[in-house]
Amino acid sequence: MRRWMKIVAAIGVVGLVASGGYWVSRHQNEPQQATPTKQHLVKQLKLVALGDSLTQGVGDTTPAHGYPGRIATALKKQTKIPTTALNLGKEGDRSDQILKRLNASARQQLAVKQANVIVLTAGGNDLLKVLQGAIVGHSEAEVTKAVQGTVPHYTANLQALLARVRQLNPKAALFLFGNYNPLYVYFPNFTAINTSVTTYNKVNATMVTKYDGYYVPTFKQLTYGQYQNGHARQDLIMQANEVGTNFLAALSSTRVQAAEKNNFLSPADHFHPNAKGYDLMTKALLQKMLLHDSWQYTKIGGQ
Structure with missing residues (x-):
């Protein structure tokens, strides 16, 4: 009897050892859990x-000077984090000129390197240069074709700018605004401008994503102003005159008007946002930033 008990006990020990070896082997082959990453504000x-100019704040009559001052105030209020905003915008700059200024300034490069958040406006002046040469005396189809032909050149310029920004700062949260059509309320029948702005905005949206950034749209809010619903825009179209080939003369007539038909654009030039327009830009940027808020945190530990 004792002999059988010894045999059973021996079998039990062997079984425990075998099952223990199986458990160790199994769990050694399982993927190891990463050390939790701690996040601190x-x-x-x-x-x-x-x-x-949309960064510089042209058209804004308040001390905020465009969206940079406004977004700094909004972020302080929202996050309770001390926030500074450095405004490096310059009126009239195309995408290649923004890059040229950045490359020529050690101060700008240092600022970009040290930034938690980088925000850009680009493309409006690139497109304006094309439209100035293509729009007068040409059909809408010809204007659209001319703009489409410049897309590869603009794409290359914007890519160079974003690549340089990322070279200086690979980690900062990056946001790029889209553009709008400031002439829509005067020429709602001339759809080539809307089409052209949309074409360039698609470049902005595509390129910033490739550089781990986020696109901030403003087209609908600033193009249509207070005419946000279809009925209001249809009334605007019914009241509009045909532009034809006299676009330059029609454009000149809008420049001498004292009032601005779009409640979110400046009456000074009928082109740039006014204070309410920059409020809209800031709101759109804040919403996008809060949706993608890694800029609030520093990471400690983890993989």
Whole structure:
């Protein structure tokens, strides 16, 4: 009897050892869990704004000077993090000129390197240069074709700008605005401008994504202004005069008008946003930033 008990005990020990070896082997082959990453709020938020007149704040009659000052205030209020915004916008700059200024300035390069958030406006002046040469005396189809032909050149310029920004700062949260049609309320029948802006905006949206950034649309809000629903825009179209080939003369007539038909654009030039327009830009940017909020945190530990 004792002999059988010894045999049973021996079998039990062997079984325990075997099952233990199986458990160890199994769990050794399982993927190891990464050490949890701890996130802490950044102590200071540094935002750098690069771009053209829409960054500079042309048309804004308030001390905020466009969206950079506004977004800094909004972020402080929303996150309670001390926030600074450096405005490096310059009126009239095309995408290649924004890059040229960045490359020529050690101060701008240092600011970009140290930024938690980088915001850009680009493409409006690139497109304007094309339209100035293509729009007068040409049909809408010809204008659209001319703009489409410049897309590869603009894409290359924007890519060079974004690549340089990422070279200086691979980690900062990156946001790029789209553009709008400031002439829509005067020429709603001339659809080639809307089509052209949309074409360039698609480049912005595609390219910023390739550089781990986010696109901030403003087309609908700033193009249509207070005419946001279809009925209001249809009334606007019914009241509009045909432009034909006299677009330059029609455009000149809008420049001398004292009032602005779009409630979100400046009456000074009928082109840039006014204070309400920059409020809209800031709201759109804030919503996008809060949706993609990695810029708030520093990461410690993890993989």
